[in-house]
Amino acid sequence: MISDELLEKLNEQMNFEFYSAQSYLALAAYCASESWDGFSNWFIRQAEEETEHGMKIFRFINAVGKRAIITGMESPNNEIRSVLGAFEAAYAHEQEVTRRIYAISDIALADHEHATYQFLKWFIDEQVEEESTVDSIVQRLRRIGNDGNALFILDAELGKRGTTAAAL
Ligand SMILES: [Fe+2]
Ligand SMILES: [Fe+2]
Numbered sequence: 001m002i003s004d005e006l007l008e009k010l011n012e013q014m015n016f017e018f019y020s021a022q023s024y025l026a027l028a029a030y031c032a033s034e035s036w037d038g039f040s041n042w043f044i045r046q047a048e049e050e051t052e053h054g055m056k057i058f059r060f061i062n063a064v065g066k067r068a069i070i071t072g073m074e075s076p077n078n079e080i081r082s083v084l085g086a087f088e089a090a091y092a093h094e095q096e097v098t099r100r101i102y103a104i105s106d107i108a109l110a111d112h113e114h115a116t117y118q119f120l121k122w123f124i125d126e127q128v129e130e131e132s133t134v135d136s137i138v139q140r141l142r143r144i145g146n147d148g149n150a151l152f153i154l155d156a157e158l159g160k161r162g163t164t165a166a167a168l
Contacts, residue, residue, distance in 0.1 A: 003111055007066055009104045010057055010116070015071045016100060017054035021047040023076035023093055027086040030078075038159025039083055045161045046090070053123070060119050083151070084141045091134045098127040 002010075028043035061068040080086045101123045108117040137158070144150040 002064055002066065002113060002116060003107075006104070006107050006111060006113060006116060007061070009107060010061055011069045011071075013100060013104055014054050014057035014061070014068060015073060016097070017050050017057065018070075019073045019076070020093065020097065021050035021054065022073060024050060024090070026076040026078050027080060027090060030080045030086055031083060034083075036083055036155050038155035038157065039086070042158035042161050043086070043090075045163060048163055053126070056122075060116075064115070084138070087134060087138045087141055091131070091138050094127065094130045094134055098131060101127055 024043045024047035028040045028047065031037075031040035031043060058068045077089060080089060101120060105117060105120045105124060107113075108120060137154075140154060141151075144154065
């Protein structure tokens with residue numbers, strides 16, 4: 001049985017995943033405005049994934065016989081001024097998501113809500129992947145520095161990221 005507190009946290013996380021999608025779209029918009037179409041593509045794919053994460057929670061809340069509550073959200077950061085800054089913001093964001101997933105998991109465990117914990121386990125694993133992927137891009141960008149050619153190559157590489165069922 002899901003407690004009111006746990007349901008509230010699941011709802012909050014669902015909305016935060018949708019907010020994550022908004023945040024990534026804002027980063028995609030910055031990159032697109034600077035004609036970094038590959039980086040922009042990567043962030044658009046990431047936004048798609050985040051929407052799917054939110055929908056996973058939406059479906060779970062329905063599956064346990066509760067009602068998902070959609071809330072408004074604050075504006076994402078539209079002030080990013082560099083590609084490195086965009087990926088650094090993404091990394092910080094993913095760390096915040098992980099912190100939130102852990103906090104909800106703590107409540108599920110304390111409540112002995114095994115079904116919800118089992119559900120959250122997917123997100124725990126996903127966050128390891130998310131942090132590692134974004135961290136690796138940040139590290140490569142730092143190494144690249146002002147080397148335009150290397151940046152061009154990385155942009156082309158990230159431009160290849162497509163939407164796959166596995167990515168969702
Ligand atoms: Fe997510
Ligand atoms: Fe994410």
